[in-house]
Amino acid sequence: MYFTSDNAAPVPPEVMAELARANDGFTRGYGADQATAAAQEMLREVLDAPDAVVHLVTTGTAANALALAAFCPPWGAVFCHSHAHVAEDECGAPEFYTHGAKLVLVGGDHGRMDALALGTALLRTGAGGVHGVQRGMLTLTNVTEAGTVYTAAETAELAGLARAQGLPVHLDGARFANAVMATGATPADLTWRAGVDVLSFGGTKNGLMGVEAVVFFDPARAWEFELRRKRGGHLLSKGRYLGAQMVAMLQDGRWRHWAAQANAMAALLAEGLATRGVVLRHPVQANILFVEWPVGTSARLRAGGAMFYDMPATEGQEGARLVTSWATTEADVAAFLRLI
Known part of the structure; x- marks a missing residue:
């Protein structure tokens, strides 16, 4: 009867078995190994995004904060729900890694951002010219912090408002697998087809020991993330153990x-x-x-x-x-x- 968090659950035996296989012998470090390459290809297949660039990190905070930093300048505003994880549970990491970007909180019932409220926030932000922060990007969370989900259409509506202002869109998918199963939509429909530019694809909350994927649907934006990941101390030298976990989860539709x-x-x-x-x-x-x-x-x-x-x-x-x-x-x- 352990209902504190899905983080508290044990690791499935299939993951431990895959880690044991990955532990056999020597291989290249820093994500240049076969397990990581396999995980990257499997995620591209899951997302129906053959050109996407996939990078692995160990925590959801790193995935979110570094993804935001790759798109939003220090003088920019990151529009997020009032109770988003990036706003309430990441100890200022988004602001730190973006070097000062401001989180603009947008309301909405049951953890879902209200489209009208987002539209108003987009119009108001940057109206003061050089004296105020500028529009930077939008981040959504699916599953939300209230346990609700965005449908593909709801995601597309909000992303459309941001993209109309020339803004990129991030999706915090710490529980993305749960959102996929809850909505019945395809992973592609909930992400890039709905206007999402970068996805934090969660593994830890879905049974893994500790790995998250950051997926760039535009390959041109991925190189800066690599630099920020290294500079921020989140490039794991023994990357095969991250790749092996992701492979175990993605195999056979687990x-x-x-x-x-x-x-x-x-x-x-x-x-x-x-x-x-x-x-x-x-x-x-x-x-x-x-x-x-x-x-x-x-x-x-x-x-x-x-x-x-x-x-x-x-x-x-x-x-x-x-x-x-x-x-x-x-x-x-x-x-x-x-x-x-």
């Missing part, structure tokens, strides 16, 4: 299966909670739930062995965030619901 399992367990948990009168604060569309229940419920659940994070709640209620993973089972969900 990335889809693992994400589908996490989503299915969240849906099962949401259904059970709703029938027990628990309030769901956002639509449950992927593998994250935000709930409110009566005071005392959290202590009872933890006494029974459940793990989760507390969240703000309305008066007289307790709030919690519950996250399922590839390793969550129906037995875990049933046990949690019995405690409720």
Whole structure:
């Protein structure tokens, strides 16, 4: 009953096996190995983007911050949702790696950016000429921090507003696999076909030990990222161990299966909670739930062995965030619901 985060889940045995295979013998360093090359080609196939350039890093923060830095100048504005991960959970890394770009927060219900609000922010930013920050780029998150998803059409609408102003678009896909399975859209439809220029393709939250891919759909923009990755201390010398993890996840469609399992367990948990009168604060569309229940419920659940994070709640209620993973089972969900 471990629902704190999908980061808390163990690594699937297929990943450990692939790491063991990659560990056999000697190979070139800094990502010039066969495992990394295989992972890059597999991601291009998944995204139906044969010309895309793929680079691997160890953390989502590095993937997001370095991707933003490759597109946005220090005097630029990065438009993001008010509760985006880059705004609330990366300790200023986007501002640091862009050397000072300003995050402009855009509202929207249930973690999704409102198109009208984005349009207004785009018009207002840069209106003061040299005295204010200039429009820089847009970043979206799919799955959002509220556990909701953007459809391909919703992504295209927001990206279209940015591109109309000549701005590039980044997609934080730490849980991109979950978004793909939740929407039923193709990875290409959720990214480059919708106007996304650079994607942070998550691996860690979908079962891997620690690897994220940064995908540039325009190869011309990738070289600066390589320089920034090295300068920022995120070029891993033994890159084969990153490549091997990504290969293990992408082989045989495992990335889809693992994400589908996490989503299915969240849906099962949401259904059970709703029938027990628990309030769901956002639509449950992927593998994250935000709930409110009566005071005392959290202590009872933890006494029974459940793990989760507390969240703000309305008066007289307790709030919690519950996250399922590839390793969550129906037995875990049933046990949690019995405690409720």
